[in-house]
Amino acid sequence: MRDSAGGPRVLLRRLRELMAEALDPQERLDHIVREIAQNMVAEVCSLYVLRADSMLELYATEGLNPGAVHLAQLRLGQGLVGTIAASARPLNLSDAQKHPAFTYLPETGEEVYHSFLGVPVLRAGRTLGVLVVQNRTMRHYREDEIEALETVAMVIAEMIATGDLARLTRPGIELDLSRPVSMTGLPFNEGVGLGHVVLHEPRIVVTALFNEDSDVELDRLETALDSLRLSIDDMLSRRDVAFEGEHRAVLEAYRMFANDRGWVRRLQEAINNGLTAEAAVEKVQSDMRARMMHMTDPYLRERMSDFDDLANRLLRQLMGRGPDALAEILPKDAIIVARSMGAAELLDYPRQKLRGLVLEEGAPTSHIVIVARAIGLPTVGQVKGAVSMSENGDAIIVDGEDGQVHLRPQGDVEEAYAEKVRFRARRQKLYQELRDRPTETRDGVPVDLMMNAGLAVDLPQLAQSGAAGIGLFRTELQFMVAAAFPRVEAQERLYREVLEAADGKPVTFRTIDIGGDKVLPYFKGAQHEENPALGWRAIRLTLDRPGLLRTQIRALLKAAGGRELRMMLPMVTEVSEVRQARDIIDREVRHLSRFGYLLPTRLKLGAMIEVPALLWQLEELMQAVDFVSVGSNDLFQFVTATDRGNTRIAERFDPLSVPFLRILRQIVRAGDQYGTPVTLCGELAGRPISAMALLGVGFRSISMAPAAIGPVKAMLCELPLSDLSVVMEEALANHSASTDIRALLRDFANKHSIAL
Incomplete structure (x- = not known):
């Protein structure tokens, strides 16, 4: 890269222009990989996108055989690209062909390239694809080049998340972001709910990605960090910590993160590379989450949700949003998905629109579950990963009898559960017929x-x-x-x-x-x-x-x-x-x-x-x-x-x-x-x-x-x-x-x- 600061900023400015142009998705991707290759003085830049069948498909390339686009593919975990997607970690190699995971794809013509840099395309910690640059000469890419490629990957992640690339898929093929997911938890309250996801702590969508003035963004970040630290100190000093749903140990972890110099430095680097303060938080949060998800230490993995919550608080500070988690407009069949929540928070939602509740945490006799049971809400708890796998508006089914949650269900699954709901309605009718009978044993x-x-x-x-x-x-x-x-x-x-x-x-x-x-x-x-x-x-x-x-x-x-x-x-x-x-x-x-x-x-x-x-x-x-x-x-x-x-x-x-x-x-x-x-x-x-x-x-x-x-x-x-x-x-x-x-x-x- 030509210089450690100007390069990323120039690249992001060009990407912003490309995003604003009236281009079809494939044409836009082709321009993007070409711009990345030119900016990073790379002979190859390729984008692989993860499909619902766990295959990584080549979606765009500059430097490899263009005929391989949408034909070349690797399984998740296969080859260097598959390894990056599975681990959510970058790979920086001076001689890629000597790496034990290297897989040769003859249709791409990549055998002449030695140096290799690949980064995962991440959103909310989920891997959506892999972005790669390559050169013929043997070299290690610098840290600022890795940072720049990760920043660009974040922009591409937003393109995938908005559904722009779905039009490029072949019939019968879906991207990973839209694939059906079934999760198992504990049944906390029986009943079946069919509806659409409402995230209790809605993921804040960052729309302003590119900054006009790094100094202004750095000032905004510092102001927001100061405000965040003060709010955490205030919560720790107040005596109503339990009501806030924040145990003291969690708040202490928040304070540690908020004052962590390494975290702040990474945020500042992302801004210096051309991102807004909000986009910097989104990028660093996603990178951190992806790395922590693959840690084997259970304590460190538990801290993942603490870090997510802290980053979301910082985003709200930057975007001037209050802490109210209630969505402004709820669908008529809302199913709340949350890590955890208080009983009063559930009662904030209009009950006539609620169809179910999914919790990553909780216990059968916790107060939130008691309230959910009291209002007849099908509830499943202990559903790990429910929040990160869900997007607002996703179709979802909650089975409070078997503890199953089906996210973006296929048609046959949805119809089977619709019949189950009809059966329950018939059974409820039988209970109604019992209502006026004397309540006595046989x-x-x-x-x-x-x-x-x-x-x-x-x-x-x-x-x-x-x-x-x-x-x-x-x-x-x-x-x-x-x-x-x-x-x-x-x-x-x-x-x-x-x-x-x-x-x-x-x-x-x-x-x-x-x-x-x-x-x-x-x-x-x-x-x-x-x-x-x-x-x-x-x-x-x-x-x-x-x-x-x-x-x-x-x-x-x-x-x-x-x-x-x-x-x-x-x-x-x-x-x-x-x-x-x-x-x-x-x-x-x-x-x-x-x-x-x-x-x-x-x-x-x-x-x-x-x-x-x-x-x-x-x-x-x-x-x-x-x-x-x-x-x-x-x-x-x-x-x-x-x-x-x-x-x-x-x-x-x-x-x-x-x-x-x-x-x-x-x-x-x-x-x-x-x-x-x-x-x-x-x-x-x-x-x-x-x-x-x-x-x-x-x-x-x-x-x-x-x-x-x-x-x-x-x-x-x-x-x-x-x-x-x-x-x-x-x-x-x-x-x-x-x-x-x-x-x-x-x-x-x-x-x-x-x-x-």
Whole structure:
């Protein structure tokens, strides 16, 4: 190259002119490879594009036999070009023919060329092709020449991504960017969704690639970096880190990257070579991602997503965009694809347009999954690579039953799933026909099937599902979606709306359960905790901040005037906490009575059994409250010392194990002994097989997501409960805790023709 700075800038300026000219795609490619060869004083410049069948096809060349264009091809991993594509790393060779991967293609006439420089054509870390220059003389290409070729490759990647080159493909051949991809994850919520991709953190499309003034772009980069560093420092100093979804270790990694001199130097070099600041970030991000994807060290590969997020933040700073991840215009059949997201973020999307959710992370009992289940959204988690493989608008199918995700599916796959959706619709119709039947077992035992809710938009499902009432109303969701603490009037309005929609059916309001992983952004009392699930949360927090609890209780009392009010305290550890809460309630009752407010006709106070310590206080607890509800998610988490958000162990232990079912039976029996109603409102109630286990150990009231009521009721109506109770009693009396309860229940269901 003629000089280390002018060369790349001259080349990019010429490419910009070529991109603006009215040329057909092949003519434009031919001009581009010719310009690259001239600028780099190379005798050959060739572009290979990766097809959907994993073949690299020669799309344009200057210097090789032009008759080989669209005929010469190499498999991914074959030859020097295939090796570059497979590894996403450049190759710089002074004598290419001596490299062990060299493959001779006689139709190209390249045998006379010795020196070889090839770079991958990358976009978002994905290899879309390979760009090569060659010379007859033996030489190593300089670092600035490699950098220049990588920069040009980024421009070509955008051409491929826009679909310009698709017109050059032969019938039946597709480029890799459009090939169908099937991925497997974990099924988090059943159902099938067909629609189009909406990236929760949309990939920012850089349209201004070439700079007019490098000094101006360098100043813009420095300003954006300063702003980025300040924002990270601010997040680390604030006490609402958990709400932001950024664990402290991740933010520390962000700060390390943001101050990394090597990263900044690469950004500056890309700008000096003629790119805008945005294009420089895009290029360096793509290069870094491609290299990290091929690292064997799992820790370094985990840092890949940290780096992606940081680069996207920097792009937003440069392009003046806010952090709001919600797409301005959603398709009517949106399927959200995200690495991870908070429950409140999902609720930001218009629900009528959502058809599914795909997560690269997540666990079955994480709060985002609970919310997705509550709104009936087919959800698949642990789908590695989903974000980088997807583009906004791609057709996608989410199978929440089998954990399959099909991106850009072929027609036959799409039709098969469309039929599956039609079958599910027919099955839902059968559930609707069951809605008005008495909810009792085959042998006449009545069971209350309640639904879980958390927002006003959940209320129509009370009538649609045929639920006996709302067994758990999560009041904290109103707080999580608000920009500030909801005033007492807003809370009262919501609670009254819920009670009116229930139309006399029982509603159990759980008092605000914040803290831990549900810290509100506007709540300044929170602080970083090593073990947030075991920390300052729920009743512990509200007893320490009684003003918060008093405000909510006052709103509940006023909303329930003339009706029965059921309140439930979360995360109770000691019975004394119930007594403290009752004192606060009594004071609020006296206050409202003094001012002549209409009070509830009856007030029932309950407690959630989530903390194992209560298992040794059941006698006192049953006498101190009017009802109890088992929060099976947290109780199981604490009993087994299993972080439900840790994907490595989230599936390690089974809640339908003999030890855990014995605990649940112990709670039911204590309730029976003291005449205290017992229900269960965790995710365990929402599947027919686990609901069957709960009925078998004595539960007669369970609460679940509205969509689960139909399948559970269909099972229940066919269930001979007295026979099941005998089978379960024998299994739990067996001193071998290794009994496979799931297999036992399936055998029982098959014997009695019960659909699970």
